[in-house]
Amino acid sequence: MTAKYAYYPGCSLHSTAVEYDASFKAVAAKLDIELEEVPGWVCCGTSPAHSTSHLLSIALPIKNLALAEAAKATQMVVPCAACYSRFKFALYDMHHDQKIGDEVKEIVGSSFQGNIKVLHPLEVIAKLPAAVLKENVKRQIDDLKVVCYYGCLLTRPPKVVRFVAGGQTPPEAGDDVEYPTTMDKILENVGINVLDWSYKTDCCGGAFALSETDAVLTLTQRILKNALEVGADAIVVACPLCHANPDTRQAEINAKYNTNYNMPIYYFTQLMGLAFGYSPEEMLINKHLTEPALLRNVGKEQSRMSW
Amino acid sequence: METAIMPDAGFLKRLDNEIKVNVNACYQCGKCSAGCPMNYAMDLTPAQLIHAIRLGLKDLVLNSKTMWLCSSCQTCSTRCPQEVDIARVMDAVKIIAVAEGVKPQVPKVIAFNKATLRNIKWFGRMYELGLICDLKLRTLEFFKDLGLGVRMLRKGKLKLVPSVSPGRTLATMSIFSRVSNKEGQTKK
Structure with a gap:
């Protein structure tokens, strides 16, 4: 059965994260x-x-939730964890502070009901039975080992975002705040090798990318280091900021720390798409700045080998 | 030598008006500071900042680097055993510092905030190249990230021209002006 959602791509998915959108x-x-x-x-x-x-x-x-409500949506999916966090905070504050709620309604100029649910793609996909994911797998990508990086804002703070729990009716137990596994399970269900590590929810420096860039180098370096130490070939993310910092700053990190990182950062949807049979071109694998030849030829060699 | 401490009782009230967070619940366990990814760059740890607020040390707080170096990762607010929403306090302290005309200790962060908000107000959505140019005019760092910008352009990840829609600009312009009218009223 088709599930219908309003889609809020956010600014990044129209520019720096077009591959996440596609x-x-x-x-x-x-x-x-x-x-x-x-x-x-x-x-x-x-x-x-x-x-x-x-x-x-x-x-x-x-304002955006009112626009979605006006378009008769009851659920809105938001792929950027930073936007997702802002939507969750807005709904939380509206519900917990009558004064703010009234002021905002006046400013936005609409009779916003507030019954709309905000979901991340991980939550939308986690709702599906594992069998649905498995039956869509057309290609084995079992030579790749990855770690799942959730970043700050998907799970924190739990009382506001209620990651995974927020999407359920009735609410079920949500994902662990400090050690989430939703992305790990989804990728495992499509046949990707997922490794355990300890930087799942550590900060990459986020919004300091253009202002306090040195902080980004410090924080992102720790994440890359642990990923490499546990034997990962790539880091998988679910947020355009979690992608941008590790993807764009590796050369500077190498210069600052005298290291040699060359670690590709993929969106979890890109790996799912490859497993579902899409080509690397369709998944815009070549859009990343740090891009060793790793997944560029997925499908091409395999078709030669298997036939 | 004795240090003159001039507590400002009004400061706590002002903070309470801005956000409803009870900083007096803090018992200085230091969990927020231990988990803070930016603690290494701050002059006061988050726990010290909270304590200074409780003591009414307004000048010390407003002239600190700490809130400007908060990355809003929400780790402190998540872990606080007393449910003090420290990340929200950081935001409120930034807002009060700007309102009181205090020169920010980390000017680049406030330049980024201003450039971003102007960008959103004008275009309704982020126009990254415009934001970068605006930021450069504010910080005078014309060569920073130039190579990176060129690589991003080549990959088609930055738009040369903004996507403009009069309806959208009208929407954000009106939200911005209504917010500042409302905030003007509350101050009176």
Whole structure:
């Protein structure tokens, strides 16, 4: 049965993370997940908004949720963990502070009901039975070993985001805040080798990419180091900021720490798409800045070998 | 030598108006500071900042680097055994510092915040190349990340021209102006 969701891509998926947008849509098509982009959506305000004005940081997400509600949606899927976090905070604050709620409704100028649910693609896919994922697998990618990097904002703070638990009716136990496994399980179900590691929810420096870049180098280096130490060939992410920092800053990290990292960072939807039979070109594998030949030829050699 | 401490009782009230977080619940276990990924760069640890707020040490707090170096990763707020929402306190302290005209100790972060918000206000969505140019004019670091920018452009990850829609710009412009009107009213 087709599941229908409003889709809020956020600014990154239209620019620095086009491969996340394309691969999520491709995977959704295989899994009968229908995505309808929220008409006229605007930026969620991200860190600069909540660092500058509490009211603004609530008003921008609520504007988008009101647009989705007006388009008759009851569930909205948000692939960027930073946007996802802002939406969850906006809903939480609206529900817990009547005054803010009234002010925001006045600012946004709509009769926002607040019954809409916000979900991350991981939550949407985690709802599906494992058998559905398994039956879509067309290709074995078993020579690749990965670690799953969830970053800060998917699971924290749990009372606000309720990662995995928030998408269930009735609410079930959510994923672990410090040691989540939702992405690990999804990838294992499509035949990817997932390794255990200890930096699943550590910060990469996030929004400091352009301002305090040196902090990004320090924090991201720790993440790359642990991934390499446990024997990973790649890091898999579910957020455009978790992708951008490790993908774009490896050369600078190598210069600063006298290291030799060359670790590709993939979106979990890109790996799912490859497993589902899409080509590396369709999954925009060549869009990354750190890109060893690792997955570029997936499918090509295999078809020669198997026939 | 005795250090003159001039507590400002109004500061705690001001903070309480901005956010509803009870900093007095803090018993200084230091868990927030231990888990903070940015602690190495801060002048006060998050726990010290919270304690300074409780003592009413407004000048010390507002002139600290700490809140500007908070990456909003939410680790402190998640782990606090007393449920003090420290990340929210960091935001409130930034907002009060700007409102009081305190010169920020980490000017690059505030330059980024201003450039980003202007970008959102004008275009409705982030126009990254425009944001980068605006940031360079504010920080005068014209050569920073130039090579990276070129590589991103080549990969088609940065748009040369913004995607413009009058309806969207109108939406964000009106939200920004209504928010600042509302905030002006509350201050009076």
